[in-house]
Amino acid sequence: MVFTVKVYLLLFVTLFASLANYGFSLYEDQVGLMDWRQQYLGKAKHALFHSSKSGRKRVVVSTEENVIASLDLRHGEIFWRHVLGPNDSIDGIEFVLGKYVVSLSSEGNFLRAWNLPDGQMVWESFLQGTNPSKSLLLVPKSLKANQETVILVFGSSCLHAVSSLDGEVIWKIDLTENSVEIQKIIQHHESDTIYAVGFSSPTQFDQFQINVKSGELVKHHTATFSGGFSGELVSVSDDVLVTLDATKSNLVIINLRNGEIGILQTPIAHLIDELSGLIEIVISKLSGLFAVKVDSRLTLVRVKGEGELEVVDKIHSQATLSDALLVSEGQHAAALVQHEGSHVRLTVKLIDNWSSNFIDENIVIDGHRGTVQKFFLHSYIRKDRSHGFRALLVMEDHSLLLVQQGEVVWSREDGLASIVNVVTSELPVEKKGVSIAKVEHNLIEWLQGHLLKLKGTLMIASPEDVAAIQNMRLKSSDKSKMSRDHNGFRKLLIVLTKSGKLFALHSGDGRIVWSRLLQPSHKSEACAPRWLNIYQWQDPHHRAMDENPSVLVVGRCGQSMDGPGLLSFVDTYTGREISSSSQIHSVLQVIPLPFTDSTEQRLHILIDAQSRAHLYPQTSEAISILQSEFSNVYWYSVEADSGVIKGHSLKRNCIDVVDDYCFESKDVWSIILPSETEKITATAERKLNEVVHTQAKVVADQDVMYKYISKNLLFLATVAPKSSGEIGTTTPEDSWLVVYVIDIVNGRILHRMTHHGSTGPVHAVFSENWVVYHYFNLKAHRYEMSVVEIYDQSRADNIDVWKLIIGKHNLTSPISSYSRPEILAKSQSYFFTHSVKAISVTSTSKGITSKQLLIGTINDQILALDKRYLDPRRSINPTQAEKEEGVIPLTDSLPIIPQTYATHALQVEGLRGVVTIPAKLESTTLAFAYGVDLFFTRITPSRTYDSLTEDFSYALLLITIVALVIAIFATWVFSERKELQDKWK
């Protein structure tokens, strides 16, 4: 009996051991159960509408995130999308031949043609110029040079004519020698002649007449204008251009008729009465009209004949203009978008008949989208042969909306493509009695569901059943509920985007719970807000029922570092702004302190440009908390340019300012790195909220090592200034990488190591007592990853049992940076195949579960790599004891197991960062990756040892129990009968 139990146990253990090969892997049918991905584009720069008669209607968009994408015009879904390189910003897009879209990027260096239906790149052409200049793209209309369309590209001071069939350069004209800054390329009345116009000096206007077919420079005219030019050159029609003079008080009309240049000037005051504020000409192609913007008000002016100007319209509210659109033969229309209260008014007018409206629609748009930044107009023929219009609006929060017939047809939250930072918030606590009733109600459904699942596992399910099972699993309402769960899987992800919009995403399915565009309380011209970062402000645990958590968003006015700061406190359940303060002191650094007040608000100090510290929240309680910890507040600053790292602490209250919450700081220490040999490239520090389970690490032979765990450690990497550029330009001889581990309280360098022949980019992650960093080894020409682990030697002799008994141990002595303990740093390096975009580490609620590194690779995938592979104790032949402990034999490179990709067969395009959040369940980490796409998943580094897996068959368990009960009854009946028979004998 005992033996069988032993056998049973042994079987059980081996079964589990066989399961635990990989920490993390997925079956194909589990996709979407606990992960989601959303695809975005970024803020649209250009949009082109394409409507062929047969094919699907689409709109091609290029964005500020260097994305070119084709969208379904009906629903806004992505047909195809390409993310270009980070330095490859798109200058323009055009259609050619009706089947390709060409994109000009990298300041006119790259011209690529993409096949419209599937997004395949058809050809690519590199256009090399001489001097950097403005880049322009023009596809001349109705030109039949040898049956193929010519694409004209101006970039780097050269004008290229490129064949649209194969991207070959047909001819090239270098316009450098005349030192003309070309502003516009104009096709002259659909002929073979084009004009390239620009300025060669502030007072000289140049015009080149070029034949498109031959690439011949026909004429070069110049004209001087004593008033000088300033601002953009805007073309009104094929031969009239408009710009401003140097004083910005006169309009300059340039007439190119008959190959002559005529320059006329008209004072703006003649047209517009109130002249205050900034004057500029709006860059919109309105054939026959142009618009002057004075203090954000538009005035539309028509050019008649030889330069007579006539005011057509004055728009008093804030408005945006579209380009003119050819509606019918010789008829151009343009549209105007104005904000009127809560809605947006779209008016489409004919250029020739501006006084009447073609279409006048009011569209209700969610107020949290801000104002219309840009819009693109498209016309179509309705069934009754009248003209209909669609408009693609780009809003202040970077979202993209298609409006048609006064309604928003679809919208895309493309602001989410440029996330700055993420914090998480708990969901509200569930009110009692709600969930139980629901479960009872669905008991039969629940059973049916599990029977279906059982069918699935027994492989007797029909295809419909399989579909039903998959559907059931994906739609489980449990994961998208708006309340806290026991396992802590459901959270709110509060993200801050570049446009200054906050979104709360539900971690279950990624939907937007609320969104809010942050605006300074009194918006003024002087303050162009730029939101920098988001911090956890209040995270109530004790009073979770009656208080909502909140976040702090920190911003700054303008681009300069010492611009006045902006603070906004936002409730994470509702998105309501609790309070905000603007135009405060400047903000250089925000340091969350490890203290909270009685309302569980976290104390923060904000460092300003005069290196004064400002305490928030501004309550007397916060001051008293800070006073008691006054000498324990330390922070550091890194000046990457000058190579100086400084440690700071608080000194006293500000003397020159009467403000109780203002403190002066003093420099405690500083490390100055020699600027000729070292340049700072990367820093890393531990997460503030990281939990470490134990300081002791039991190694082979019952030995104990003590981890050196301090929150005040900084990892710093420097490279040789010569090799700080790109990989291809340096040699191993003059490049090195130096890494430091610095204690930020006293500036002690705990560890310093030089990797000769290595260079950046360095990506590092710091956790517990170890740091892992990724860099490039030029000698081997491969990427490497190194690990440094730091152990506390001063506690090493605590393992002596006698000392413990006598009481001569220092286990209870506090860890202090002042005590300068003896430390031991161990390090090891391995090759790693891929380039890395981001690196992060899993974090769990108690810190017991083993760790995995989450490595965002160049393929935009996230590899979950077990930390055990990066262990300095790995050796080629580990001893038996080490093997039992789990030390993996040393290999020269880190393994890439495709099943361990957390993103499985998906990509997170343009990956920039990975954030990990501990779930309540110890085995599980939530991971959120952001870039152009968003991805969320649950990661279990040591498998889900503390809960049943998703595909656990409850039905099989029930059947087993039923079978056992039946067996018990059967045996009981049999034994009764047998006993009776025995008694009768």
Place this chain on the structure above:
Amino acid sequence: MRSQVFILLLSLQLFFSLLSPSHAISPGSGDGYTIYGRVKISRNALKEYGLPGKISNIKVILNGGQRVTFLRPDGYFSFYNVPAGTHLLEVAALGYFFSPVRVDVSARNPGKVQAALTENRRALSELVLEPLRDEEYYETREPFSIMSVVKSPMGLMVGFMLIVVFLMPKLMENIDPEEMRRAQEEMRNQGVPTLSSLLPGAGQSS
């Protein structure tokens, strides 16, 4: 439809291999050089994988993201105006594992390829990049078998119960009846062990 596309693709490849020079680096205008190359994925592999491995989504990356380019329909790619030095090429293709490639562009002997896979240090005579292996991102589900049910904890429980129910009586039968009787008498003398007597501390009360 798909097969047609492939025929076109193959013929294009043939065409290009006739035309394209054997060297992969040529001096460009100005100070830089051009790196030409080709990504070759076998026809079967592409067909098998279907949608995610589409050729249009394959990127070629120079020096860890400094420049990114895409493949033409024939699988060719090029980087223009690359300075002399040792560079690193990576291919990002979902579903395939490509080794990064070290490419030496030198001013001394332009037109000569010096490329090697960094993973296995294999030198390439031509810049034709092929995947080292396919990547399968999902675990494959084992087909249903009786053994898997038997091996599962519940199966083991049932199995154990069956052994106890059906095999134990058989074992009892084999015991000599006299011995059996003796054992039963012994048990009767000692009293039938009850649950309470088995519990610790119960001995004192009895």
